[in-house]
Amino acid sequence: MSEPYASLREKAAALDAQDELAKQRELFALDEAVYLDGNSLGALPRHVAGRLADVITREWGELRIRSWDESGWWTAPERIGERIAPLVGAAPGQVVVGDSTSVNVFKAVVAAARLAGEDRDEILVDATTFPTDGYIAESAARMTGKRFVPLAPGDVPAAVGPRTAAALVNHVDFRTGRLHDLPGITAAVQAAGALAVWDLCHSAGALPVGLDAHGVDLAVGCTYKYLNGGPGAPAYLYVAERHQAGFDSPLPGWTGHRDPFAMTPGYTAADGATRGRVGTPDILSMLALESALDVWDGVSMDAVRAKSLALTDFFLECVRAYAPEGRVTSLTPEAHEERGSQVALRCAEAPQVMETLIARGVVGDLRRPDVLRFGFTPLYVGFADTERAARVLAEVLTDVPGQATAV
Secondary structure (H helix, E strand, O other): OOOOHHHHHHHHHHHHHOOOOHHHHHHEOOOOOEEOEOOOOOOOEOOHHHHHHHHHHHHHOOOHHHHHHHOOOOOHHHHHHHHHHHHHOOOOOOEEEOOOHHHHHHHHHHHHHHHHOOOOOEEEEEOOOOHHHHHHHHHHHHHHOOEEEEEOHHHHHHHOOOOEEEEEEEOEOOOOOEEOOHHHHHHHHHHOOOEEEEEOOOOOOOOOOOOOOOOOOEEEEOOOOOOOOOOOOOOEEEEOHHHHHHOOOOOOOHHHEOOHHHOOOOOOEOOHHHHHOOOOOOHHHHHHHHHHHHHHOOOOHHHHHHHHHHHHHHHHHHHHHHOOOOOOEEOOOOOHHHEOOEEEEEOOOHHHHHHHHHHOOEEOEEEOOOEEEEEOOOOOOOHHHHHHHHHHHHHHHHHOOOOOOOO
């Protein structure tokens, strides 16, 4: 075995032997491929299939409508919210599960604008955000009569002022994996009298978030990435306790009513985060998510973060050692305090390279036109996986004709 392959394979083996989270891999349904796309869709926890079978055959098939009470279907949004809460650093009673991330972004941005008051007429939005956040926020700004102001996340602290109602920012950039300064941006937004709304889709389950510790006002996130809830799994909404009494949802659905089965024509919001509910819960996907969250039992988020950083460090080390010079350039920050749990590489031939990588058993994804994304899920990705992914990438880059990528 030639150098540097031998030394890096040995290093991978040593790191895997020391990995306190290695045993978690056994909880997932994985094959021989290296799966580095958990930042788009998390792997299936093995036991979820059995749980869903029971939900379908017994709870739905036998108990039928009785399951809203007897199987706890009705309280699932709050119950599952309580399980997600510690993963994002929230005390009980502040997270409710349901709807999509897009719908929850709409609720949070409009509610934040209403909480801020009519005298504040602008909504700041992360210009690098996942497109839906921008689309939704711009529509929310029109509907509430506010100005829509897109800008770089790092510019938010200098831009907030007496006209700002709210700022919507992604915790981790979905293209580059850059981790934004949640504590600093939140503090700056609040110092100006505005509300901070955070999208946690690419951070929850990959690193400590600290919603309560950093005084975040509102937050949303999906559950099908690092939380492994399954395709289309419901999202969640965090409403800080201090804002719950004034949280005025723009979607006052019947399940967010204080007495939903009274079926009254007038709307009275429920107490607490429950007022963030809208319609009937998606029970099959909701309960699949609840079961999937079992893989987090006994897992320390600090350990997850430590392994995430070690994995991404090691991948970058292997890429530098193996890849043909100049063919890929990392877009992901080197500094740990600025990095999420993915590595993004700029590559001029990215579409062909990713297609070939997947055919050779290394599954990442692509962001057009030229970004290769590799997500590192600490619960089931190991260091040998990481070394193999970098080695196969180097082989593909050698086989696929290309040109150097500008730094």
